[in-house]
Amino acid sequence: MRKSRPALLIAVILAATPALADPNIEKLAQTCNNCHGTNGQSAGPNMPSIGGMPEGYLKKVMLEWKHGKRYAATMDRLIKGYSDAEIEALAAYYAKKSWVPAAQKVDPKLAKRGEEMAQNCVGCHGDTGAPPDDATPNLNGQWSPYLEMALLKCRDDLALMPHQTMRDIAKSMSEGEIKALAQYYASQN
């Protein structure tokens, strides 16, 4: 098909298109969408939305999985297939997306109870779970089933979760309290 294009002209156009994302990172990120949703906005309550999360947090957890420093059920095996440079580019790619709170039903009574539980969390996660810094993930509007699963990971001594404070706080809560807390953050749009 029309192989006679002037290469120089293409090169000039490439140079004049500063907004162009690295096409390979775009292609790589498209494979993440299979499980995390188009643009990292998850349609599945058990999978976290990642689009719009802080770059530092995304990069940190992916590198920890890759280097065996953090437990994951599936992601550790996946992320080992990619270079540190690809991981960094992916973190930057998804961080640039908009954070869109998941459309989910919330039990207002449970959420109210969860708000009290959240007093344990505000120090690091802020009032609503919107990230106060680059190292902290969005909890505001994240899927509640995923938030529960994440807390259950932190409670399990046999799972390698590196954040000691998170482990301590998760272990101090009952499963009912974890449910309530997840409902609270799910309600924070």
Add this chain to the structure above:
Amino acid sequence: MNPQFNRRDFIKTIAAALPASFLGVPAAHASAKARVVVVGGGFGGAAAAKYIKAMAADVDVTVVERNPIYTSCPLSNDVISGHRAIEDLQIGYDALKRRGINVVIDTVMSIDPDKKRVALKVGQALDYDALLLSPGIDFDYDHVQGYSEEIANSTMPHAWKAGPQTLALRKRLQSMQDGGTFIISVPPGPFRCPPGPYERASHVASYFKERGMNKSKVLILDANDSFSKKGLFEQAWKLQYPGMIEWVSGAAGGKVTRVDAKNETAFTDFGDYKADVLNLIPPHRASVLARATGLANDKGWCPVNMLTMESSKQPNIWVVGDACVHGDLPVYPMPKSAHTAVTQAKVAAGAIVAKLSDLPPPNPYFVNTCYSITAPGWGFSVVHIYGTENGKLTYLKNAGGVSPINAPALALQRAQEAEYADGWLKNILADAFS
């Protein structure tokens, strides 16, 4: 600006700067759009249409699909055991239409690769600049005597395409009494969803267990000598269904060559097996349309260029999903899964958009993730990741693999992956179809 749309802008920029012929249309018809026809609206076809349109809004994309509603094969074993409603697996094409994609509910009668034309049963023929086929599989009934499409559609459903046969097989399971035997006959590979038959055996066992039908049995008659996630399945069976599921390998006489459909009996070279419900999964090959178009090799599958998904047999035709094979990847062939199909569709979409813009194809990324559930709260997965080396596709041995058999936090590991299976289904349906 959303980076997803940068490539589209890029193409627009090129379109503005270059003669119109660069977009695949003659200069005299500068307003005409490049036309992509997608045949088959399953996971592969839907994802390809969506991503082509997202990357190149100016391309005219038409999907031709027989059914107005798609039913996901992944997680359809849940329906057989009663753990999921079939509606959970179903999705239509309205969201793709809202993206500006034409969706034609019709049957493709033939493809003319020379004229670049697709003939339809009802509607007018469609001309294309690029054709993407995601036609799925057909069953080869000739290799099992006594079985036919007619029998599959009436008394003995294979339920290896989700839909009415899935519900029919559930009804057959519901008709069983305690002490009965459910036989699953597994065809020689490659077949769609490599762990599927063993997941199905688990679901049938869970149905028995939940109803106290503890004298019932599941017998797997396998044409093959090993299977996907074998260690993980066997661990789960020992824990959850001790003594209930038996696997007979091909070497031990598991290959079924003939059935007596009336008497629910399967015949192998080593003897015959009487079932209360015989679930025969016939051997597969690429769909008849793909074979009739000259896209298949002598084994009945469609070889493709490993880096672009373009057919090795016909130019300007891309083949994705269960029908295709990556010819030069003998050791770790890509599993025929929905996840693979969607990933291949995205690679093909990038390659098609690049070719229509007369640009080199982007570097491809292929990945497969496949969850299996053996009981509520007990799931595991296999991950395959492929890379490129010196312009060739390679399987990355240092990444991927199956869930750890003896994970330290075993219950947590299995529970999380059972949840992920559900999250995966919802996301991959949404990612491909909306």
